[in-house]
Amino acid sequence: MNYQQLTEAERITLNTSMFKAYDIRTKSEHVSKELSIRLLEAIARYYHEILSVDTLVLGRDARLAAPRLMEEALEIFPTFGLDVIVNPLQSSTCQFYFSCMQHPSAGGIMFTASHNPGEYIGLKLVAPPLQALALGAGPKGGITAIRDFYAAGSNKPSAKTRGRVYIRRYLDQFIDYSRSLAGVHETTLKGVPIMVDFLSGAAGTEVAEALIRSGADLTVRNLIPDGTFPAGEPNPIALESLRPTTELMKRGDWAFGFAFDGDGDRMDLMDRHGVQVPPSFNLSILIPEVRSYFESVHAQGYWGSAPFNPQMFYDVKANPLSIVLQAKAGMGVHIIRNGHSFIKEALRKNLDDQYVLASEESAHYYMNFPYDLNDLSKGFASTENTLFFALLTARMYSQYPEKYERAMKLQHSIHRRREWPCHFFDDKHLKPVVSEVERIFADRGLTVFKEMEDGSSLDATLMRKGLPLKIDESSDLEGSWLQVAQRISRSEEGIARWEVASSTKEGLDEAVGLIMAVTDRYVERGEAKYI
Incomplete structure (x- = not known):
């Protein structure tokens, strides 16, 4: 049996919605021990049978559900004849990727749900040599093949020799590599006052240590990894989570600031006033x-x-x-x-x-x-x-602080609403909503783009007026223009997102108002909420 042969009831029971476009992600409460073992056995079979690897690199972030899954993986993967290289401590996803770079013939699994709230858990998967696996992408369809193995449920080990578990930690090498490539040395940042908020995620050790080693006068917030994420959703674009830090920056004297998400693969930059530098x-x-x-x-x-x-x-x-x-x-x-x-x-x-x-x-x-x-x-x-x-x-x-001042002046010369989400309680609403928004702007003369330059799908809708699809150094943006981007999230359930930029405030306000007029109807009917 494969995924396509499952009934809808079987898919719900098996929580197959956790297989997202780019990784595996779900609420922890939906992954019982029985299902997690079934999932890990399917993953082990994929790496052993399809990829023919003999070694896996494992990492985890601060999420409360990650230790149990990693412990189960350490029991299951060796029974498939796979050696396991593991850092049992919390680390960022980027440090995990660096660990995989030290073992290019190995596969890799990071236990994380990135920027999602604390109740989520997930897995990011890579094939050798550090090739990201996704739904329909990777050998034999990548995560699609894993989903089929998971649906079949008969993924018992057949290896004659049990694999071994090795402990490896590459923190120091990761810091040295990154500093060298960035051209940063012991005195490069001497005395530079920098604010960093880690939102209780996993990147604190490596980032703080690297900046301090480089001479920075560092102020840290939410440094200690904590899977309950007491500061709020571990996402630097979540305004409420970051608000205490941005308010501090308005009153302080920091040169600039950083904010990182739960697994440390998002790095947001703030100017000295706590305003995001895109x-x-x-x-x-x-x-x-x-x-x-x-x-x-x-x-x-x-x-x-x-x-x-x-x-x-x-x-x-x-x-x-x-x-x-x-x-x-x-x-x-x-x-x-x-x-x-x-x-x-x-x-x-x-x-x-x-x-x-x-x-x-x-x-x-x-x-x-x-x-x-x-x-x-x-x-x-x-x-x-x-x-x-x-x-x-x-x-x-x-x-070069003046370069950033010029960039922010340019940013402030236009009008922008940073990407905002709306959560629909039933996925059936997503396509009608984005289709309605698309029709509204097409009727107002915006050109709708759905393909990249090579003709493949954007997996989003980009709508522009006064702008071409292809922008380069010769493009003239002196006139009036409007850009609206919308997409259905592939890593979150029931989420649609919009971002608007315009050469005029009137254009921005009108575009945001048109979108909100559509989504407000669903919110008012109790079918959606803004998050």
Whole structure:
């Protein structure tokens, strides 16, 4: 039996909705011991039978449900003949990815639910060499194959030799690697006052230690990992969670600040007033440094005789002004759909064409990172390392604060409502809602884009007036324009999200009002709520 053969009642009993587009994620209360064992056996079979790996790297963040699942994994995976390399302590997902880079022939599993509230748990999965698995992406369909094994439920081990468990911890190596690549040394940040809020997530040790080692005058909040997340939802774009920190920054004298999510793969930047610096603007300032590094890679012959022509992906929600800045900083810019697995896979597949960098407005940053800083022949991993991006950002902000002031002035010259969600209690409402919003804006003359430049799906709806789909360094944005982005979340149940940017306040207010007029109806009927 596979997933397609299950009845709806069987799918509910087995909680198959936990298999999301880019990872596995669900509320902890919906994963009984029986179901977690069934899931881990299906995963073990996939790695052993489909991927033919003999080793798995395991990591976990601060979530309360993670230790039980990791303990069960340490019992189950060796029975399938798999060796396990594990850090039993809490760590960020990015530190976990670095651990996988030390074992490129191994698979990897991170027990985390990222930025979701504390009652959630999940698994992020990678195939060797650090290839993100997703629903329909990866050998034999990646998570799709795991879901089928899970549905079948007959995944008993057949290995003659039991695997072994090894303890490995790569914190110091991770910090040293990230500082070296970011060009940050003992005195680089000497005396620079920086505020950091970890929202009780797992990134505190590595980020705080790296910044302090680099001379920063650091103030930390919610440093201690705590799976109950007492500060609120561990998501830096959750205003209520971060409000105490932003209020402190308004009254204090910090140069800038950072905020991280529950598993530390989102790095949000704040100016000295506690106002968010959008990731796309931050990246436009970092690009010359990233470009310089890859220029040295090119000079060493990595791309052969091809001329140096670095490319990057930008978020469907990115401010058009920031896209122009990115292009002017020396990158070819290309729109891409949301989703960490999809973006990393796009970087991996297109590395030979010099695609090296990407970001999302949710504060994710991606890059093709060298496995070995001193030996490029070992290749590159398309992954996330927010410690590197935090250190590079800290160096650039402390050295060139005027660049960030100009970026914020440019950001404030337009009008933006940062992405907001609405939770619908029944998924059946999602498609009608986004379809209605799309019709409203199409009737008002906005051009609707649903495909990337290569013709593949954006998995979102981008609506623009006064703007082309392809934006580059020559684009003229002096006139009146409006951009509306909407999407159905693939990692959360019942969530639709919108973001609006406009050259005028009137345009912003009208667009937000039109969207809210649709969603308010569902809220008023008790079928949805704003979160």
